[in-house]
Amino acid sequence: MTELGLPSVPPRKVREIGTGVVFEGSGHHFSAAPDVDIAAASAAAKVPLSVIVQVTKRCDFDCSFCSEVLQLPDPTLEELDTVRRNLTGVGRVFLSGGEPLMRKDFHEIVEMYHRDFVLAVPTNATHGLSHAPRIAGKVAFANIGLEGPRATVRRVRGDYDKQMAGVRALMEHGISLSLSAVVYRSTLSVLPFTVQIGDVLNAGKVKLILPLRKGNALNLAEHEFITQDEAESTFQHLRGLRAEHQWSPALRLTTWTPQNEGHMIVIEPNGMARAWPVYDAKDLWEPLGNVLEEPITAIWRRYRFKENHYAKYLGRSIHAVAQGV
């Protein structure tokens, strides 16, 4: 707390990850010197930069683009501890879902993981009020899924006001925020509002993602999927607005190209690690092995998307503008 009794925001740090890569605490992303050879750095790495650990598949929303519609039992704390040990050396862990804050023991998971990894929490924030005090100071940032103003969020995601109550609670406890928005053709016109909201929330970054054809997104109308050219022109337009309005968040837009295939490593509640998205694989998942049974170093050795992983997380295969640019 400050002398005025206001919550203090933890300092945003740079953290060395290895192979020439650092985690930029202010923009919530990785960076490396421009001359770093991505192919060589990823080939030399022994572990991923970042993994996504699903602590539950449950969620209180049913977003129109959600890919996570099949359920599995939650992992126990003991299983999560085994996963933690087997992830030794990984730079950043997303404690994800489903909606991770649905777990009443979420603070115990944060307690278990926060000394070993840069921790990030992708969340819809609806349970932010009850969790914020217990995870404050231990997570690098919460990544809030929010598609802009109230009417749009209600149409494509869920209860905007419940989300914003949780967002305010996270902020009041000094938890740094980023925003993620899934982009439809029908939401293109609200994207400037989304970035403005990110600026008001002092978000480290605003991340825009195109929907993937899985789960609920299989029911989306075809016209909601924009083309690569539209994504490019949308990003350039937002980049111009960002400069004009002096918005501060870093801006990122990920599209689904061969260079981004399989770049994420997602660990399901049963420990199964999968490359995501693999375009011609069943449900876009490629199984890699089980982190309850073997260390991530063994899984990384046979992971065929190392270069895509590095290129994406270093902002080389996506549209990206860093903070302060």
Ligand code: SF4
């Ligand atoms: S996208 Fe996230 S918030 Fe929405 S239903 Fe799926 S898990 Fe829940």
